[in-house]
Amino acid sequence: MKKSLIILILIIFAGPAFAVYSQRHHDKGLLYLRMTNYGMFGYQDQGIWPKGTSESYIYGAGVWVGGLNKCHTDTTSLAIGCDPTATEVFVNSTTGFDSTGVVLIEDELMLHHGKTDTSFTDVIRGFVKTTAAAHTVGTKVMKMDIKVSVGYNASSAQSEFVPGDLPNEPGYTNPDERVLMSDDPADTNLWPLRDSLGNSIIRSKQDSYAILNDQDSAVCSQPLLIKVIQIGYAWDYHYYEDFIFLNYLIVNDSPDTIFHTQLAVNCDADIGDATDDLIGFDQSRDLGYAYDSDFFEPGWIHTPGFMGFDFLESPPDTLGQQIGLTAFKITHNPGTGGQGEPDPGSDIEAYQLIAGYNYTTGIYHPFDTITEATDVRFLQCTGPFDFAPGETVKVVIAVIAGADTNDFLANDDLAQNLYNSGYLTHDITVVSPNGGEEIIGTYTVTWTDTSATGAPLFVDISCSRDGGETYQDIVTSIPDIHTYDWNTVGFPDGTRYLVRVTVHDTVAVGEDFSDSLFTINNPGNGVPDVILLAPLSGTVQDTVTIEWWANDADHDTLLIDLYAKREGYEWETIAEDLDDTGSYSWNTFYYHNGDYRLMVVAKDNDTCGVDSSLTYVAILNDHPPAATIEHIQGGCNSLTLNCFLYNSAQLTGHTYEVRFYPIEKGLSPYDVYYCYDLWDITTSSCLIEHCSLGVTQNGELCHEYSPIIDGFALEFNIQVDMNSFRFIDFDILNNQSGYDGNFEIWGEDSFGIAPPIGGNQWSFRGSDFIVRWKKYPPDTTKLTLEISDTTNLTSISYDPLRGDSWRFEPGAPSDTFNVAVHKRFYLCGGVFWFNRDGSMTIPPGDGDVWQILSSGHRVPCNANIYSFTTTGINELSDHELRPLFSVLPSIFRRKTLINLAIINESRVNISAYNVVGQRVDVILNQICKPGLYNINWTTDNLPSGIYFVRIESN
Numbered sequence: 001m002k003k004s005l006i007i008l009i010l011i012i013f014a015g016p017a018f019a020v021y022s023q024r025h026h027d028k029g030l031l032y033l034r035m036t037n038y039g040m041f042g043y044q045d046q047g048i049w050p051k052g053t054s055e056s057y058i059y060g061a062g063v064w065v066g067g068l069n070k071c072h073t074d075t076t077s078l079a080i081g082c083d084p085t086a087t088e089v090f091v092n093s094t095t096g097f098d099s100t101g102v103v104l105i106e107d108e109l110m111l112h113h114g115k116t117d118t119s120f121t122d123v124i125r126g127f128v129k130t131t132a133a134a135h136t137v138g139t140k141v142m143k144m145d146i147k148v149s150v151g152y153n154a155s156s157a158q159s160e161f162v163p164g165d166l167p168n169e170p171g172y173t174n175p176d177e178r179v180l181m182s183d184d185p186a187d188t189n190l191w192p193l194r195d196s197l198g199n200s201i202i203r204s205k206q207d208s209y210a211i212l213n214d215q216d217s218a219v220c221s222q223p224l225l226i227k228v229i230q231i232g233y234a235w236d237y238h239y240y241e242d243f244i245f246l247n248y249l250i251v252n253d254s255p256d257t258i259f260h261t262q263l264a265v266n267c268d269a270d271i272g273d274a275t276d277d278l279i280g281f282d283q284s285r286d287l288g289y290a291y292d293s294d295f296f297e298p299g300w301i302h303t304p305g306f307m308g309f310d311f312l313e314s315p316p317d318t319l320g321q322q323i324g325l326t327a328f329k330i331t332h333n334p335g336t337g338g339q340g341e342p343d344p345g346s347d348i349e350a351y352q353l354i355a356g357y358n359y360t361t362g363i364y365h366p367f368d369t370i371t372e373a374t375d376v377r378f379l380q381c382t383g384p385f386d387f388a389p390g391e392t393v394k395v396v397i398a399v400i401a402g403a404d405t406n407d408f409l410a411n412d413d414l415a416q417n418l419y420n421s422g423y424l425t426h427d428i429t430v431v432s433p434n435g436g437e438e439i440i441g442t443y444t445v446t447w448t449d450t451s452a453t454g455a456p457l458f459v460d461i462s463c464s465r466d467g468g469e470t471y472q473d474i475v476t477s478i479p480d481i482h483t484y485d486w487n488t489v490g491f492p493d494g495t496r497y498l499v500r501v502t503v504h505d506t507v508a509v510g511e512d513f514s515d516s517l518f519t520i521n522n523p524g525n526g527v528p529d530v531i532l533l534a535p536l537s538g539t540v541q542d543t544v545t546i547e548w549w550a551n552d553a554d555h556d557t558l559l560i561d562l563y564a565k566r567e568g569y570e571w572e573t574i575a576e577d578l579d580d581t582g583s584y585s586w587n588t589f590y591y592h593n594g595d596y597r598l599m600v601v602a603k604d605n606d607t608c609g610v611d612s613s614l615t616y617v618a619i620l621n622d623h624p625p626a627a628t629i630e631h632i633q634g635g636c637n638s639l640t641l642n643c644f645l646y647n648s649a650q651l652t653g654h655t656y657e658v659r660f661y662p663i664e665k666g667l668s669p670y671d672v673y674y675c676y677d678l679w680d681i682t683t684s685s686c687l688i689e690h691c692s693l694g695v696t697q698n699g700e701l702c703h704e705y706s707p708i709i710d711g712f713a714l715e716f717n718i719q720v721d722m723n724s725f726r727f728i729d730f731d732i733l734n735n736q737s738g739y740d741g742n743f744e745i746w747g748e749d750s751f752g753i754a755p756p757i758g759g760n761q762w763s764f765r766g767s768d769f770i771v772r773w774k775k776y777p778p779d780t781t782k783l784t785l786e787i788s789d790t791t792n793l794t795s796i797s798y799d800p801l802r803g804d805s806w807r808f809e810p811g812a813p814s815d816t817f818n819v820a821v822h823k824r825f826y827l828c829g830g831v832f833w834f835n836r837d838g839s840m841t842i843p844p845g846d847g848d849v850w851q852i853l854s855s856g857h858r859v860p861c862n863a864n865i866y867s868f869t870t871t872g873i874n875e876l877s878d879h880e881l882r883p884l885f886s887v888l889p890s891i892f893r894r895k896t897l898i899n900l901a902i903i904n905e906s907r908v909n910i911s912a913y914n915v916v917g918q919r920v921d922v923i924l925n926q927i928c929k930p931g932l933y934n935i936n937w938t939t940d941n942l943p944s945g946i947y948f949v950r951i952e953s954n
Contacts, residue, residue: 021163022178027051028206028234029241031401035232037179037210039063039151039161041246041399044926045270047307049242049401052469054537054615055300057290057307057401059270062152062159063248064379065214066351067224067258067387068102068109068128074143078105079118081139084132089120091141100348102127102144105135109144109260111352113362124362128260128355128384144259147222148350149214154268154377155333155343157926160220161212165227182207193231203423204233204245213253222347225254233423237511238471238502242407243400243415245312245423250395252387262354262383263315263395264327271304272297274375279330281367281380286311286325287412288380289400293373299567301614305401306408312419313396314382327356327381330368335921335941339370343377354381417507426452426503426510433499435516438553445474445484447501452508456480460502467496467517467531474499493526493553495519521553528552528609530560530602538929539618539902546574546584548600548611556604560584563599564591567616571599588619590646592705592713595619626651626712627868634660634864635767635791638857640717641866650711651870654682658714658866661690662797663804663859665762671696672762674718674860678706681867693860697722697761700936701897712870719897722761724856727830728753733770737845739834746824746831756829763804764829766858767791771827771850776816783817783846787827791854794863802826804861819843827852887937887949898935898949902928909952910935914945923949 025046026033034046040062041047047058074096082089089105094115097103103110103120109130113122126132150160164177180187182202192209193201213227214220229249235241252258269290271277281288289308297304314323330340331353341358344350352359356366370376387393398415402408418424428449433439451457457480462471474486480503498514533547550558562574562584574586580602595616602609623644631641641658645651657679664673672695678688693704699721706714729752730743748754756764767789776782787796787806799805800813807813808822809831823835832852834844844850887898898910910924923937937949 020178022210024179024181024208026206026208026232026234026244028183028204028236029244031234031242031244031399033058033232033234033244033399035179035208035210035230036159037163037177037212037230039159039212039228041152042267043152043157047269047399049305049307050302052614053301055272055297055302055304057269057271059268059274060152060154060157061265061267061269062150063228063395064148064150064264064266064350064354065224065226065228065250065261066146066148066264066347066354067261068144068146068351069254069256069258070104071143071145076141078135078137078139078141081134081136083134084125087121087123087125089123089141090118091120093118094120097143102146102348104142104144105139106133107131108133108135111357111362122362124357124364128262145222146348146351147224148347148354149220149224149226150266150350152266152268153343154266154331160223161214161228162216162219163210163212165211165213177211180209182209204235205237206232206234208232208234215253224258225252226258227251227253235425237425237509238500239414239504239509239511240418242402242411243398245415245419246397246399248395248397249392250387251392252389255389257389258387260355260384261315261387261393262351262381263393264354264379264381265309265397266377266379267309268377269307270375271307272300276373277375278370278373279376279378280369281325281328283325283328283367285409285412285416286314286382288325288328288378289408290378303403305403306405307399307401308408308412309380310398310400310412310415311380311382311395312398312416313394315385315393315395317385323382323385325380326383327354327366327379328368329353329356329366329379329381330370331377331379333375336375338374338376339372340368340376353379355384356381418509421507424452424508426450426457426505426508428501428503428510428512430499430501430512430514433497433518434514435518437518439488439497439518439520440522441489442485442487445486445499445501447482447512449480449482449503449510451503451505452510453505455505455507457503457505457510459484460504461486462500462502463491464498464500465492465494465496465520468498468513471500488520489522491520491522493519493521493524495529495551495553496531519553525556525604525606526553527607528556528558528602528604530600530609530611532598532600532611532613535598535617536613537615537617539620540588541619541621542589543585543587546586546598546600548582548602550580550582550600550602550609552602552604554604558602558604561601561603562586563601564596565599566592567595567597574598589621589623590708591619592715593619593621593623594703594705623713627656627870629658629866629868632657632865632867633793634860635858636660636860636864637766638718638720639860639864642715642717643712643868643870644715645711646708646713647711652680652682652710653870654680654710655867655869656687657681660860660862660864662862663763663765664692665803666694666696672720672859676860678709678714680710693718695720699723699895710870718860720857720859721895722756722764725756725761725764725766725829726753726855727756727832727852728855729851729853730832731851732848733851734847734849736847737773738842739840739844739848740842741835741840741844742833742837744833744836746833754830757831760802760829762829763802764854764856764859765789765791765804765861766854766856767828767861768854769796769827769852771825771852773817773844773846773848775846779816783844784815785817785825789863791858792861792863796828804828817843895936895938898923898937900928900935900951902953905929906953911950911952912937912942913948913950915947920947 022037030050032048032051042058043060045056076091080090109127111124111127112120191200210230214223231247233245271292279290291306292304332338334342349359431446460476461474502511530550558580560578563571565571599612626645627643661675673692675692697720701719704716745754770788772786776784798815806827811821824833908928912921
C-alpha cells in the first residue's frame with residue numbers, strides 16, 4: 001500500500017514588531033496558575049495545586065462582561081396599554097427589532113422570545129431586576145442591544161479579548177503589551193504601576209500585570225468597547241501560598257453608558273478526570289467552588305481537594321454597597337447533555353445566564369445546584385450596575401485551593417483578611433543562618449523586623465531540609481525578641497537546610513527565608529542529600545541526559561543508582577554504582593514508549609538518599625517493525641499485536657509464535673489475566689513463559705509490552721468491554737435421545753439473550769460452542785459432556801471451580817451427569833439450564849448435540865496463536881514505519897482510543913466525518929505540547945456506521 005503525505009503550509013508575513021498572545025505563570029506559592037493577556041487564565045490544565053505536580057483543577061477560566069446599550073434608532077410605541085402581568089405586548093411596529101431580544105419601556109426591561117408584526121410575544125416582565133409595571137398606550141418602546149464579551153468560552157476554548165491597550169492598533173504593534181511579572185528583571189523597567197516618585201507599586205511577592213480589550217472585530221463581533229487591566233498578586237508565605245488574587249479594572253471606553261452590566265467568571269473546573277466532579281457555592285461568602293466527588297484521581301500523589309473563587313470586591317449598587325454574588329449558574333457541553341444549561345451560543349443566551357436566567361426556559365433561577373457528578377462548568381456572577389462612559393469598575397477575585405472543606409474555608413478566611421487589610425504585610429529579614437553555614441549543636445537564629453500595624457508580633461520558626469519543598473516547625477508563637485537558640489541535635493544531618501521565620505499579629509503576616517542553603521552536621525553518619533534535576537517532565541527520544549545534584553554532610557564519597565518506572569509497573573534499573581558526576585546519558589530507545597517516573601539514589605557505605613520525579617516523562621521513540629505478525633489460529637478480535645525493533649544486531653531471523661493460555665482470574669471481579677508464551681519455533685524453545693496481560697474489562701484500550709528479547713519487543717493493544725458480552729442462542733442440533741426438557745440461559749431477556757453471570761464475566765471467551773453428550777470413558781454407564789470451542793478450534797476442559805471451564809450443577813461440582821440432581825451446566829461465564837422447571841421426562845443421551853452462540857468481544861484465550869519471522873531493518877519498506885496517529889480498535893462499540901504523538905507544540909484539530917463528508921464530531925481542538933496523547937472518543941450520540949477521523953496540525 002502506498003501512503004501519501006499531505007503537508008499544510010502556513011505562511012506568515014512579518015511586520016516590524018508585534019505584540020504576542022502572552023502566557024505567564026503565577027508560581028510563587030503552591031497554587032500554579034497560567035495568566036494571559038487575552039482574557040483566559042488556567043487554560044489547558046494550568047490551574048495546578050500543589051505546584052510541581054500535574055494535579056490540575058482548572059481546564060480553563062476567564063472573565064465575562066455583559067451589558068445593554070440603548071438603540072435610539074430602533075424604537076416604537078405601545079399600540080395598547082399593558083398591565084404588569086401581560087406576556088404579549090402590542091406595539092405599532094416591530095420592524096428593526098430582533099425575534100428574541102430586550103426592550104425598554106420607561107424603567108422596565110422586558111425580554112421577548114418572539115414577535116409578530118405588531119407585538120412582542122413570550123415576554124418576561126421585570127427582566128434583570130427591574131420592576132414590572134403598567135404602561136399606557138403611546139409609551140415609547142426602545143430596543144436594547146445585548147453584548148457580552150467572553151474571556152473564556154468553555155465549548156470553543158476561545159476568547160473575545162485580544163492583547164493590548166487602546167487604541168487597538170492593527171496587528172497589536174506594541175511588543176511590550178505582554179503579561180508582565182514583578183519578579184522578572186526583564187519586566188522591571190516596563191512595570192506600568194508607579195507612585196508619584198516613579199517607584200514601582202508592588203503589592204505581593206509576585207505581581208502580574210496585563211491589559212486587554214474587546215475591540216478586534218475579527219475576534220469579537222459585538223464588542224462592548226471596553227478594556228480590562230488585569231493585576232495578580234501571589235505570595236510564597238506559607239499562610240498565603242494557597243491563593244492568588246486577580247484584580248480586574250474594567251474601563252468603559254465607549255461613548256455610551258452600558259446599562260445593567262453583569263460581570264462573571266466562567267470556569268471549566270476539570271479536577272483530573274472531568275466526569276466525576278461536583279460544584280457548589282456559599283452565597284454568604286460570595287464563594288463558588290468545585291471538587292472531586294469521590295476524592296480520588298488515579299495517578300495523583302495527593303487526595304483531590306477543592307478549588308474555587310471568592311468575589312472579594314464587586315461593583316457597588318445604588319446605595320454604595322458591594323453587590324456580591326448574585327448568580328451561580330451551571331452549564332454543560334451542548335453536544336453531550338447533562339445538568340444545567342447548555343453553554344451559550346450567542347450574546348443573548350450568555351447575558352441571560354449571567355443575569356441569573358435559564359435561557360432555554362426563560363425562568364429566573366439564579367442559583368443552580370447539582371447532585372450527580374459529571375463534567376460541568378460554572379458561572380459565578382455579580383450585577384447589575386450601570387457603567388458610564390470613561391468609568392472604571394473593579395472586581396477582585398481570590399482563586400483559592402484547599403485540601404478539604406475545612407482547609408478550603410480557612411484559606412478563604414485568610415484571603416478575605418488579607419484583602420481587608422489592604423494586603424498589609426510585616427517587613428522581616430532573616431539574618432542567620434542565611435546560607436553557607438555548617439551548624440553543629442545549638443545555633444542562634446536571628447532576624448530583624450518592622451511591624452506594619454504597630455502591634456506586638458509573635459514568631460514562628462521552621463526549617464526545611466529539602467531546599468524549601470517542605471517545612472517542619474522548630475518553635476511557634478514565641479515573643480518577638482529577634483533571636484532564638486535552636487538545638488539542632490534532633491534534626492537529621494543534611495546539606496540543603498533553610499530557615500523560615502514568620503512574624504504575625506491578628507491583622508497581618510510577614511515572612512522571610514534563608515537566602516541560600518546551609519548544612520547541619522552533628523556527630524554520626526547522616527543520610528546523603530540528592531535531587532533529581534532533569535528530566536522531570538516532557539517528551540524524550542533516543543539518548544537523554546539525566547541530571548542530579550548530590551552532597552553529603554559528612555563529606556563521604558557517593559555512588560549513584562538510577563531507576564525508571566513505567567506507569568503501572570515496577571522500578572527498572574537504568575544504571576548502578578555510577579560515580580557522582582551529576583549526569584548520565586540514558587539511551588531511552590531500549591525502553592518501551594510510555595510515561596515514566598525517574599529515581600536517583602545517592603549512597604555512601606552505610607546510608608542512602610533518594611529523590612524521584614513527581615510527574616511523568618514521556619518516552620516517544622519511533623521503533624520500526626521487526627516483523628509482520630499473522631494471526632494463524634483462533635478467533636480473537638479484541639487484540640492487535642505488533643513486533644517492534646529495539647536492536648537490529650540482535651535479530652535472529654527466526655520464526656516465533658505467541659501462544660495464549662486459558663483465561664485466568666484477576667484480583668477483582670472485573671480484572672482478568674490473558675497469559676501467553678513466546679516460543680522460538682526455529683530452536684523449539686520457550687523464551688517467555690506464562691506472561692500475563694493485566695486487563696480491566698471496562699472498554700478502555702490497554703497497551704502492554706513484552707520484555708525485549710532477540711532485539712525486538714511485542715506490543716499488545718487490547719480492548720475488552722464486558723458490556724458487550726452476550727450469550728445469544730442455546731439450541732439443539734441433534735436430539736437422538738428424544739430429550740424433552742426446556743432450555744434457558746441464566747439471566748436471559750425476552751429474546752433469550754443473556755450476559756455472563758455476575759462475578760464470572762472475566763471467563764467469557766466470546767466463542768461459539770458445540771456441546772456433545774458422550775458416555776463417560778471410565779464408566780460407560782454414565783454420561784459426560786465434550787465441549788468444543790468452535791471459534792478457536794479447541795476443547796473446553798472440566799474444572800470443579802467456575803472459570804474458563806465447564807461443570808454440571810447444582811450440588812457438588814461434577815463431570816458426570818446425575819439426572820436426579822443436575823439441571824444445568826456452567827460454561828465459561830454462563831449457566832445453561834436444561835431442566836429448570838422439572839418438566840423433563842426424557843433426559844439427554846449419548847449422541848445428543850447442542851449449540852451455544854455468543855457475541856461481543858472475542859478475547860485472547862488458548863488456541864489463539866500469532867506467528868512472525870523477524871527481519872532486518874533494511875528489509876522494511878517506508879510504508880511499514882510506525883504511524884504517529886492511529887485509531888485502535890477501528891471496529892468498536894461506543895468508545896475507542898485515538899493515539900497521537902506530537903513532536904512540536906502546535907494547534908491540533910481532530911474531527912470525525914461520516915461517509916458523505918459531513919463533520920459529525922470535533923474530538924479535539926486545542927494547542928498540544930509535545931508528547932503522547934491517548935484520547936478517548938465516545939460515540940454515544942452517533943449511529944452505527946463507518947466514519948473517517950481526520951487530524952490537522954500546523
